[in-house]
Amino acid sequence: MRLDIVTIFPEYLEPLNVSLVGKARARGVLDVRVHDLRHWTHDRHNTVDDTPCGGGPGMVMKPDPWGEALDEIIASGSGGEQVEGTRVPDGGPTIVVPTPSGRPFTQELAVELSERPWLVFTPARYEGIDRRVIEEYGERYDVREVSIGDYVLAGGEAPVLVMVEAVARLLPGVLGNAESHRDDSFAPGAMADLLEGPVYTKPPQWRGRGIPEVLLSGHHGKIARWRRDEALRRTTVNRPDLIERADPAAFDKKDREM
Ligand code: 6GU
Numbered sequence: 001m002r003l004d005i006v007t008i009f010p011e012y013l014e015p016l017n018v019s020l021v022g023k024a025r026a027r028g029v030l031d032v033r034v035h036d037l038r039h040w041t042h043d044r045h046n047t048v049d050d051t052p053c054g055g056g057p058g059m060v061m062k063p064d065p066w067g068e069a070l071d072e073i074i075a076s077g078s079g080g081e082q083v084e085g086t087r088v089p090d091g092g093p094t095i096v097v098p099t100p101s102g103r104p105f106t107q108e109l110a111v112e113l114s115e116r117p118w119l120v121f122t123p124a125r126y127e128g129i130d131r132r133v134i135e136e137y138g139e140r141y142d143v144r145e146v147s148i149g150d151y152v153l154a155g156g157e158a159p160v161l162v163m164v165e166a167v168a169r170l171l172p173g174v175l176g177n178a179e180s181h182r183d184d185s186f187a188p189g190a191m192a193d194l195l196e197g198p199v200y201t202k203p204p205q206w207r208g209r210g211i212p213e214v215l216l217s218g219h220h221g222k223i224a225r226w227r228r229d230e231a232l233r234r235t236t237v238n239r240p241d242l243i244e245r246a247d248p249a250a251f252d253k254k255d256r257e258m
Pocket of ligand 1 (some may be wrong): 146155
């Protein structure tokens with residue numbers, strides 16, 4: 001998969017060299033390219049923002065640098081061989097625009113994006129990007145305005161780190177064990193949309209605290225049932241909204257399988 005990220009703070013994306021995403025890059029599963037938006041400015045001060053039309057607080061990112069950046073990046077990738085064995089098709093990239101005004105970023109969207117060969121992220125600062133940029137590229141490409149939650153951040157770079165990690169760990173060969181996805185909280189259909197329950201490892205006693213006996217019993221049916229009960233308990237406390245939405249029939253089906 002190819003990822004292009006256009007930002008005025010390239011150093012903010014340095015964590016993409018670390019851990020799971022860093023290893024995926026080193027192995028050639030991910031081809032990540034971080035670009036400085038100011039490269040596509042032409043004035044002495046490398047200006048990327050201007051005052052909002054109609055007035056109001058803050059600044060708005062000018063359309064010109066974004067247009068030139070996206071044109072050049074998209075042209076550089078169209079039709080060519082990117083990572084070994086990963087062809088970027090002529091359909092062009094999926095463009096992900098991080099914004100608190102976007103659609104929620106969910107596990108479902110992470111799965112969808114993980115199936116695309118090429119993603120371009122456009123993290124903005126200030127009050128966002130001139131609307132015409134989103135309109136212009138929306139006519140030619142799949143453009144997604146995405147928010148990572150109901151709070152306001154100073155820019156889209158941290159959301160890009162979040163989204164790239166969520167997508168990268170779904171790519172074939174990135175997580176050691178494909179089974180690791182199966183019980184993820186929010187994995188589609190996994191634990192019928194429950195949060196994951198608590199986990200334990202050795203030693204069996206720590207500061208006077210033991211491990212639930214059932215986990216040491218070797219009884220796989222009982223363990224599965226216990227985990228499901230704990231998942232339900234945790235979801236009820238932390239995410240009552242998920243319980244509201246849950247399908248009771250899905251629980252009943254699980255019960256028959258246990
Ligand atoms: Cl994607 N951007 C910003 N600036 N704030 C956010 C966000 C994105 N998602 C939640 N808050």
